[in-house]
Structure formats: structure tokens, C-alpha cells
Amino acid sequence: MTTAMEAPQADRSRMAVSETDVAVEIIGMNKWFADFHVLRDINLKVMNGERIVIAGPSGSGKSTLIRCINRLEEHQDGQIIVDGVELTNDLKRIDEVRREVGMVFQHFNLFPHLTILQNLTLAPIWVRGTPKAEAEESAMKYLERVKIPEQANKYPGQLSGGQQQRVAIARSLCMNPKIMLFDEPTSALDPEMIKEVLDVMVKLAEDGMTMICVTHEMGFARQVANRVIFMDQGQIIEQNEPEEFFSNPQHERTKLFLSQILH
Amino acid sequence: MTTAMEAPQADRSRMAVSETDVAVEIIGMNKWFADFHVLRDINLKVMNGERIVIAGPSGSGKSTLIRCINRLEEHQDGQIIVDGVELTNDLKRIDEVRREVGMVFQHFNLFPHLTILQNLTLAPIWVRGTPKAEAEESAMKYLERVKIPEQANKYPGQLSGGQQQRVAIARSLCMNPKIMLFDEPTSALDPEMIKEVLDVMVKLAEDGMTMICVTHEMGFARQVANRVIFMDQGQIIEQNEPEEFFSNPQHERTKLFLSQILH
């Protein structure tokens, strides 16, 4: 049993994963959309500080899975425990979990009627009750981290896609989440912009953030993931550490999938 | 400045350019958009059967120049003489010129409410007064020439971009134009489709059509052009025959431009 500790890359040395420190635990989870069994018998344990990449063909349930983690979708069977809180119909718990889990969407979903700064401070002010000045200060810090402090007073519509996605990441970070979820954060971007977003994500990984990413950027997976999970037809088909996963896939479907995307 | 006569390629041998046979002549032409001086002192002479490619950075006035040739834009100074007719405010002359000049647009601009066949026969019937049966017959001939006769009764929305652009070319040809203008005919197309359109254009060139093309397809320019004209900031910076133009650009701006697009 290899833990993330033994991950080969040098830049991972800073993170500290301890066995007892479970960020997300999913046990025997099933989900249906009406009659369609979209997630089947999902079991997954993510440690604090771990970085998981989820890959798989379109429609395999990747998005649905990570949306279940912060209860944007409801599951019907099994358990999901996030940061020690089990997700049930209890609104209070859901709010609690969502405060600790940041999420970045494929289409950014910035609020177009607010400036960048307002986008960033909205949740800290109204959810955490942070004083405005303080929230703005920390927002500027995160904007600097994603390298666009000069855009603070513009509106989302005035930024490029890459810039918008970086703002979206900063917006999540402003809530000081313990876990970050990414749902194909780069697939709506032009090639030049993909890099600037990935850079930010790599930096985040280096800083030790627990991350679960749905992405097809295999370079990114190689560089930062502790584990790659491959899904098909709503099931986890295979998981492994990146090197092994890419060089030596076990399952037939994995092989097929990899042959298609790594040309 | 080399004339088209001395163009080296073998496949150009069929054309017959005589000095006295001027298709388009532009003399000291200037054009303004409100206060913006978009075309400056343009002088250009195109012989019958010549193929001109116009290149240049975005915003340099290429589109505006060829749109002046069939009076989609009005010029304010200088003379434009097309097929012996000077373009002035006289509606009759404009109609005359437009009948002899075909134009293909970047975004095809097929008429979505008409079938392909109706698109092709519209102008012959309503402008030339050709009987419908005859117009349809010749339309089918041109559709065969652009290799999509089987699509005649579909609507433009049902065709791919490349097919649409070929229809657009056929539509212009149906009017038996003496001169064809192309405004970046391939830049809205996916790579696979570019080729099918360029093929049609090459064929057209081989048949001896007088053509003025705005395009960034340098391969095409090399293959068929008699002359390449390079524009920047509303002026003709340099013109030369293709081999010379590409291998030995004279002007600083041309060099810069070529270095950018030929990687």
C-alpha cells in the first residue's frame, strides 16, 4: 500500500498526509437520475492534502460524483462523509459542508453583475460574516496569487476566459476551503489560456490543498496528482498513482481510453 | 514590380493576359470611415486573367479594399475603374459592375430561407432575367463543378461550413462574373474543410478566372497567385510575384508579418 507520502515528485514533499486525517469518505454510494443508475457502488477515501484526478469518458458520471460531494446533487444510497460531517437532508449540515468545500466549474460561473472584488468578497461577508475591509484585503491577496490584482474593479464580462477561471479559483479560495473540487476547469478555454489556469492549480497543489479534479489534462495529472481515478459507466474502474496509471493501465477500458487521449 | 506575365508556374500557361485588357484599375484612391483614414493612396491595376492575393495584418484594410471594388463601400477620393466602368454615385453603373463581379464572403452569407438551388438561381433570374429552367440547369452545372450536386434541394443550414462556402462560390459563378473577389473565404472553416474550398478555388484559377483574394493561406498564394500584395495601415506596402515575395521580402513590415505567419 503506497501512500501519497511516497509520491516521487520533489515538489510534493511539503504536504503532510496522515492516515487518520480523512477529508472525504464515500461508502457504497449509489445515485439514480429517475430510472438511470448514474453512479454505482462508489467507494472512495480522500486524505487531507491528497490530490485526486478523476478521468473517464464523457457521461461516465465524473461531474455527478464531485457534485455529490458538496451536495449539488443528492445521492439515494450509501454514505458521503465530508470533513467528518455526513451529508443528509439536513440543510444545516449541507451549509456547513459547502463552507469547507470550494468548487470551480467548467464555465466559471462568475456573477456578472458584480465586480471581481465583489465576486470574491460576497461569500466571506455573507456566509462567514467577515468584515468587509478584511474580506477585501484577503481577496486582494488571492487575486495576487492568481496574478490578476489589477483587474479587481472590472466586471467578469471584461476578462478573458482564462482570467475568469482564475478569478473563480480565487473566489473559492477566499472561503479558506479545506477541500477544492474542480470540474473540467480548463475545457472551455483556448489553449493559451489553459496554461495560465493550470499554473495556478499547480501552485495550489504545491501549497498542500486537498484537491479533487475532473480533468483531461494528463500532463497536469502526471505532475501533481497522488492518485488518478478512472471512471466508466458510473463506476470506478481503476485507480492508481499517475506513473503507474499512465504507463501500465490494468483494465481494458482504461487502456482503450488512454490510447484515445494520448495520441 | 513584376507583372503577371512573367509568372513562372506551368499551370498558368493557359491564361491569356494582354496589357490592354485591364480588369480593375484603382488610381489614387482614398477612403475614410468618418475621421479614420482607412485606405490611403491605393494604386492597383489588375489584368484580365490575373490572380492577386492580398495579405496583411488584421485591420490593415484588405476587406475594405476589395469591398470598394464592387462598391459595397463607397470611396471618397481617387478613381476605381472596373471592367471599363468607373464607379461613381450612379446606381446604374454600380449595378452594371456588380453584375460582372462575383464576391465570396468569410461567413458564406448564403440565404438560409432558400434551398441551395434557389440560392444559385436567384440572381440569374432576378438580375439577368434568365428563364428559370435555364438558370437551374446552369446552377446544377456549377454545383457539379464544386462537387455537391446532390445537395441541391437542401437548405444551407443543413450543410457543413465547407459545403456552404463551395455553394457560395457556385452562387457567384452562376452570374458568369468576369472577376471574382474572395474575402478570407476559408478563415471561418475547420482545417479539413479548408482544403475542399481551396481545391475549388485552385480549379477556378486554372480555368483562367480573374481573381482577387484576401487570404492568409500562403500555400494557395504560392500555388496560384500571379502577384501577392501586402497591405498595412491602409496602404499597399509591397507587391511582388509569390516566389519573390515569400523568399525575399523587401519591406521591414513584410518580413515581420511573414515571420509571424510562416512558422
Place this chain on the structure above:
Amino acid sequence: MADRSLTYVRTEMAEALPPPKSTTGISAWMRENLFSSPANSLLTIVGLALIIWLAIPIWNFLVADAVFSDPEGLRGEACRFEGVGACWIFIQARFSFFIYGFYPPEEIWRINLMFLIGVILMIPLLAPRAPFTRTAAVLFFLVFPFVAFFLMAGGILSLESVPTNRWGGLTLTLIISLIGIIVSMPVGILLALGRQSRLPVIKGFCIAFIELWRAVPLITVLFMASVMFPLFTPQGMQPDVLLRAIIGICLFESAYMAEVVRGGLQAIPRGQSEASFALGLSKPKTVALITLPQALKHVIPGIVNTFIALFKDTSLVSIIGIFELLNTVRAASSDIAWQFPTDAVTGYIFAGFVFWLFCFGMSRYSIYMENRLHTGHRR
């Protein structure tokens, strides 16, 4: 993955299972749609109470306490008692009056014939992918109005002449709205084109015309038509009240139609007309063959909506004494022979239902067209 090994390969694929009982079936549907939360349950109860509170009296009035037949022939006496609900025999008895107004009974076949022709012509216009659309359009908009007029008015071909003050009922409602749409379409198109013109005088005129009529309520236009038009026409050349009302409605409706058409024209990309110019088509031909057909296709739903509004608005002509449907209903309910406690209400319900039927039908049609346009001609 009970023992958390990093490497995991699924050996056996999990089969798709049916969803748990609790998420399917009628009880799950009810839980989801009616009782998903305490607040939602409360709403359900309120909704149910509202339905019961409304439905019982409505049912009683329309059905339980209503008079459906009269063994002694249709007479007003049958409904003259306390607590009577809707008196349907009243509608039965005066039905032909509501539909045809004062039109001479022996000439009613002319109206029916006119309706028949109209409906036959409209089928290819409204049905998707029907043949002869163009022929039908020409016939409907250019020929049908004249045929209909001569059928209605008579006076030629040995048809007895029927003056306009004998026209009435639903027939008149339909006539007014159809004339309204047939006239306002071309006028509206011209105004919309004029509003797009770069010639300042033409543009200004069209804007002023459109904005004036759109600013004022229809009832003032009708009042104006009835009291002011006579002042502005030469003596002896007096359009009758109906014609004046129709002129007023057409002016009013053209302005609305112009705005609808303008919306369509603006949606056509400039490349379309440029391509047309480049082919050598003149400006009028470009408008007629390229821009306008596309624009009109885009705004069919808008046109239908305008027509619905116009159809409802025809009821206002009753205020200036024209016997369209609503006014025939009112006139009938003040008839001595049909005095009973609910005469007005019964009449209003009938008129309301007829209007509703037409308007609802048209709005459904417009939604259907809209959906079809979204998908139409796409791959």
C-alpha cells in the same frame, strides 16, 4: 476498497440497478412534488383548499344549478327562479344571434360560405410543410378580403344587399380582427422599413407615426374615430361607424405590427443584404427577396401575439355601439324575453369562453411555431 490500497482495478462491472422504491412511483412523485418540505406541504394544503374553494361554486354555477334544457321549448321563464346557475338554454336560444348578429337568417349561408373559404385558405398558411403556401397566402391576403366583402355586403350577382349595421356577433369580431391583421401587415412592414431608412424625413415620419399610436389607448382611438373622423372628411362622404372603427383599429395595429417586424429585420445579419447586393440585386429586390422573407419568418410568433391582442381588443368597439360578440351578448341579456337573475353572467361566461378558446388556441399555435423555428432547417 475496505483496505485502502492506492491501486484498485474493478474486476466485475456493477450492473445497473433499478432505483430504490423510495424514489420512484406515485408516492415518491408526491413526496417530490407536493411534500418535499414542511413549507411545501403547507403550500399543497393551501393549494388544495383554494381549488376546493373555487371549484365547488364554479361547478355549482356552471353545472349543478344550471339550466340545460327546457321541455317547453326555449323560454326565459325556465330560468326565472332564485338560485339559478348558468342558463344554458339562453345561449342555445340566442346562439345564432351571438354568431351572426342581425344578419338576415335566410342569408346566413353567405357567412358560412365565407368562413369555409377562409378556413380552407388558412390551412396551408398555418400548417407546417403544407403545399400551396404561397398561392394560399396570395389568395388569402389579396383575393379573400374582396370575396368576403361581397359575400357579406351583397348587392352584386343578385345577392341581397346587407348593410353593415346588420353585421354582428362573432362574425363581426372575426371580420374586424381579420381586416385589422390583413391591413396592418403590409402597412406595418412599410413602416418598419421606413423606420430603418437612412433618409431622416422618412425615418422621422415613421417613428412619429408608430410612437403616437403605440402611446395612446385603443379606446381613445376608437372615440376619436367615432367623433373626429366625420369632422375631417368632406361632407357627404361619410364612412359608416364600422368602417371608422376599423380604420382606427388598423392605424393602431399597424404601429404595433411595425415594431414586431422591425424586431425581425434587426435580427437579420448585414451580410445577407451585402451578399445580395454583391450578386447585383437592387435594394428593393434585396428587401423583397432576402431580408423581408427571413424577417417575417422570425417574427411569426410575434405576429400571432399581436393578433391575439387585436382579437381581444375588438371587444372595445362595443363601447362605440358596434355589435360585436360582447355587445350582442349584452344586448341579448337585456331582452325582455330573457330576463332572469343570471342573464348577464351567463352571457359573459359564454363570450369569455369563446374569446378564450380563440386566444388560447392561437397562443398554443404560436408556441408551437416558435419551437419549430428553433429547430427548423438545422442539421
Place this chain on the structure above:
Amino acid sequence: MADVSEKRSGKTARSSIDPSLFYNPTARGIAYQALLLIGVALLFWWLQSNAAANMAAQGRNTGFGFLNSTAGFNISFTLFPFDRNSTYGEVYLAGILNTLLVAAVGIVLATIVGFILGVARLSPNFLIRKLAMVYVEVARNVPLLLQLLCWYFVLLNAMPPVAQSYGGVEVGEAGLVVLNQRGLYMPRLMTDGRFIALLISIVVAVVIAVWFRRRQVKAMMAEGTRKPVLLPMLGIILIIPIVAYFVFQVPVAFNLPVRQGFNYAGGFVVPPEFTALVAGLVFYTAAFIGEIVRAGIQAVNYGQVEAAAALGLKDGDRLRLVIIPQAMRIIVPPLTSQYLNLTKNSSLGAAIAFPELVNVFMGTAINQSGRAVEIVALTMAVYLTFSLVTSLFMNWYNSRVALVER
């Protein structure tokens, strides 16, 4: 390359060539416009000369002087004292004010009902959703005039006659709130100039309350703690006027509705025509507003809601901070035109005897004075003004809230 950009600007077009005028687009343009002008001028001249001939034949006067002459009829419901000695000018004013009153009350109520409807149309509750749909489909597809008549006569039949008034009293006695077929009678405030002071104090109180709310919200954002807002606001609005009342010794007496003979006299009366007109307008317009609200909310991308949820914003905050501000941009322009429609539709009050502008001015006044042209023009001018103000507002709003794009 020659650079001639300084030589001249493009505005000075050259004209060295002079084609035959017939084919010159500029010349054609001028000709078309001249034709139109001449046509319109001829039409107006024709109309004017007909009118002049007709008026002369009928021996009629023209001009706006009649506005100062006595009207000689009563208006049953006015916002200022009006009797049969009032002038036509006052009739005009009374009509405008009544129209505005109906419009104002109708707009407020229709907005409330419409928003509730719009939200109900999107409710997760099946029953509520369908009920709202039935409402909308009925209200939109039946002519307003018919609805108004129904409301009016249903209302009259639902109310008791005077003798059996709700809250009724014996002849000669004064009631407090009385409801019957003649209207809703309420006490009317009787007071003198000092009452103005009270009014001012209420305005001041509201201003202070609004300022207070701003301050609290700002503090809330600055310090990040929730602070009480509603209760203190209510306190401010109540306490200041009460203090003012005692300080200025404002005399407050009420004129109560007294039963005399047929009816109640005195007090403030809301006639059933007003109620029916407002009810009908609200019922009808709310259906349209409901659809606008629904479309506005639906137009907000669902991703926005999800993003807000993912940030941990609660249901209410999501609505208030994310959905409503975005939906409002889409809702406001069509909403204002519905407001304008409601105002225009209030003219149907003429059919149920509510003395709004069209009824008293285009109806009664035109018949008593015979000044058709003047009165039609004056009436239309009012509605034109409404429409102009509305479109000015709409332009202003659109430019203010337009999303900034690249």
C-alpha cells in the same frame, strides 16, 4: 507610400463626377423625402380644410378657451373638491389625477401579485405551479373589458345593500368602517395647517429609517455580524411622528361616515367602480407580469445558482444577492411597458363608470362642450407624455444596468 491622411477628412465627399440625377442615390433620397413631405402636407391640408368647412357649416367654435368655462356636471370621485361650478380645466385635471391614482394603486398591486405568480410558476410544488398556470392562461386570454364588467357586477352582487352594510349602523349614527354596494366608507382625517408638520415628520422619519437601514447594512458588511434592522426601523417610523404629534399639538379629528337616508355621508369613500377597475387591471396585468418574472428568473443561468450554493450562500441570500439582481435586469424593461399598458388600460374604466380621464373628458366633457378636436388632442397628449416618460426611464435604466462586456 504617400500618407494623405492629413489632407482632408472623409466628410468632404468629392463630386467631380456628375451622373444623371435619376440614378444618383442622394438625389433619389431627396426626391423620396420631398414626395413624402408633400404627401403628408397635402393630407393635412385636406383634413384641415374639410374640418374647417364642416365646422363652419355647423357653426362651431374652436380653441382652448372652453377650458375656463363652467362644466356644469358633477364627478362622483375626485381627489380635490369638485362641484358643478368647476371648469373644464378642472375636469381635465380630475380625470388625469384619477387615472394616475388607479395606475399607481394598480401598478403596486399588480407587481406584488405578478411576482408571486412568477415565483409560483417555478414552484417545486406541482399544485401551486399548475394553479398559477391556469390563472395565467385564463387571465391573458379573455378581453380585459369583459373581465372588468364581470368584476364590477360580481362585486356589486357580492356586497350587501346599504341597509345591511357590513359594519353598518342605524340611521343618524356614525359608523367607523362601513362596506356596502355603494363603496367602502372610512373615517376621513379632518385637520388644519399643523397637520402639515405631522406629515413632514412622517417623511423625516421615513428618511431617517432608510438612512438607518443603509448604515446598518454597511456596518453589517464592515463588521460581518448581523444587526437588527426591521424593528428599529419600525420604531423610528412610529416614534418620530408621535413625538411630533404631541409637540405641535396637532388637532386630529375624523369625519366619520354617517348614515343619512339612503346612504352614508361623509368619511372617505372608495367607490366600487374604483375597486372593480383596480381588481380587473391587477388580475389581468399580473398574469403578464408573472410571465415576465418567470422568464427573468429562468434566464439567470442555473450555473449561477449552483456557484452561489457551492460558496455556501443560503437559500435567501442566493435569491437576494445573485438571482434577483440578475433577473431584474431582464425583468425591468418589459415590466415598465406593462406598467404603461396598465395605465393605458385604465381608460376602460369608462365602461364601468369610473371617472378616469377618458370617461370624464372624452366622454362627458366632449358631449357637453362639443370641442371634439381639442379634447381628443388634450387626452392623447396625456398618454403620450406617460409613454415618453416611460421610455426615457427605460433608456436610463438600460444604460445604467447594462452588463459591462469586453
Place this chain on the structure above:
Amino acid sequence: QTLDAVEENGYIQCGVTEGVPGFSFPDENNNWTGLEVDFCKAMAAAIFDDPEAVRYTPLTSQVRFESLANGNIDVLSRTTTWTMSRDTDLGISFTGTMFYDGQGFMVREDSGVTSALELSGAAVCIESGTTTELNAADYFAANDMDLSNAVVFVNQDEVVQAYLDGRCDVFTTDSSALAAERSTFSDPDAHVILPQIISKEPLGPSVRSDDWQWFDIAKWTLFAMINAEELGVTSENVDEMLESDNPAIRRLLGVEGEFGEPIGLPTDWAYRIIKHVGNYGESYERHVGADTDINIPRGVNQLWTNGGIMYAPPIR
């Protein structure tokens, strides 16, 4: 000239009410009947010898004068009160009085009101655009009564409906119309018409002022009907009366003299009227008399010889 135009058309265009029983009322087939309709028929009879050569145009009170003045109709016979301003200012002229009417009040019997002077503060339903509105205001003001409760409708239909539904205590209009409306109520006995007549409302036909010949035709049509009653000529005995020795009757029936010529009519013009329509008394009894639902006593509308004020200048 109106007569020429009318003869050309082959019919008279007559403006009538939208339906007041007894005066002008359409049945299901749009056949109009009533006292005022008889006048139009009489004119048609005089001109065409055919009482049915009439086209009826129902008019609201707002549009009636405009319609006449502008030639939409040839004669207005629509419960219209003859007043000076209307006669002089609107381009129309009244041709005589067909019915001496006056504005009255109707109340519910159970209200216990017996006199109009008790009506202060009552809610009054009125149709707009009529003299009724002004008369009521004058009457209430003159008697120091309160008329702040007037409810004014554009259409008569709504006025009646609102009164019946209890919106008003009082319904006021010309007493003839009150009687006519009452006859349509489901319970006519529950309503009483108060004795006070607060205005002079001579109802009569009117024509445009610009055509004196047409004016005379209209005027003498009415006078012929009244004279016929006075002379005892009825539609039944008119043929026998042709043989009468009474010179007045002989002149009336055109046996003696050429009285039709100056107004462009044949000499037997009055004979035609009486033959087809009858004399004034016949018409009155037929439409509003004691045997009808309307039941308006003859009252002042009796001939002057019988104590009324109906009086026509002699034909001579």
C-alpha cells in the same frame, strides 16, 4: 339635396337608439319598431310609398349628432331632446315634437321614497353625454340637495344593470325611457317612477340645417300624422275618407290642392303616410299606449282638443 340622394338610394337612413322599447327597438331579425321608428317609416311612406324603405343605424348618444351633421344618416329620430344649443350650434334642426317627455326618477318601491325631493344624498345612475346629467345637477342644486353620488356610465345597458344590481338608489333619465326600461325588468312592479318631472324634454326628429326642403318634408310628415288624428283619419278609414266632404280632410289627403309639390313630394304624400303607418294616435297606442308593456298614459301628449298640447298647424 337630401331628397335627391335619398331617392337615388331608394331608402332613408334613419338614426335610432340602440334599443329603447316603445321608441325604437330591434327584434331578433333586426326589424325595428316603435314610435320614433314609425316616424321614419312615415317619411319613407311619403317619399317611396313604402314604409320599409328605411335603413336603421343604432347610435350611441355620443355619436348621434356627428352622424347626422356629417351625412351618415338623413334623419335622427332617437329620443333626442330639442334644446336651443343643439338646434343652433350643431348644424342640425329639430322638426317638431313627437313626444313631450321630461326627465324623471325611478326608485325601488321598498325604499319608501315618494317624492324626488327626498333624494338628497342618494346614489344616482346616469348615462353620460346626455342632458340628463345636467338636468339632475340643476335640479339637485336648485333644491339644495346633495348629488355627489352620481354614477356615470357610457352605455345605457350598464346603467340599468348597475341600478338593478343595487349600485344606485335612483335611476334617472327621460320618463318615457324609464317606463320602457321598467317594462323589461323581471319584476316591474318593484320599481316606481316618481311624479316629479324635472325638465322639459320635447323629443323630436332632427335633420341637417342645410337643406330646407328636407327639413319641411320631415316637419310636415309629423304634422300630417297629428292632423290626421285630429281629423279622425286612420289607416283603416283613410280610403273612405278620400270621399269625405270635409275640406280639411280633402286637403290633407291630397284630394284638393297641390301641397306636396313645393316639398318635392306627390300630392298624396299624406295619404301614403296614413295608409301605411297611421295617424299619431294609432302609432302612440301601438307602441307605448295602455295596451303595451310600456304603458305610458297619453298625458300631455293628448291632442290639444283633448286637453293635451299636441297641436299641428293646418294644411292649407
